[in-house]
Amino acid sequence: MNVPEPTTAKLVDKKTAAYEKQQAEVEEESRMKSLEQLAGTLMNNGKSSDTGEK
Secondary structure (H helix, E strand, O other), X not given: OOOOOXXXXXXXXXXXXXXXXXXXXXXXXXXXXXXXXXHHHHHHHHOOOOOOOO
């Protein structure tokens, strides 16, 4: 039988609208950073790089 640890159960109970809003903001920030990195990589691949590749 799976019984959640008391700490886990308490955390689930404390999920409030504010907490969920904060989590959504963190996830969106993370996605934006990933997009920026991807865009940067794509832009750099289109230019001649200074790593010796020509």
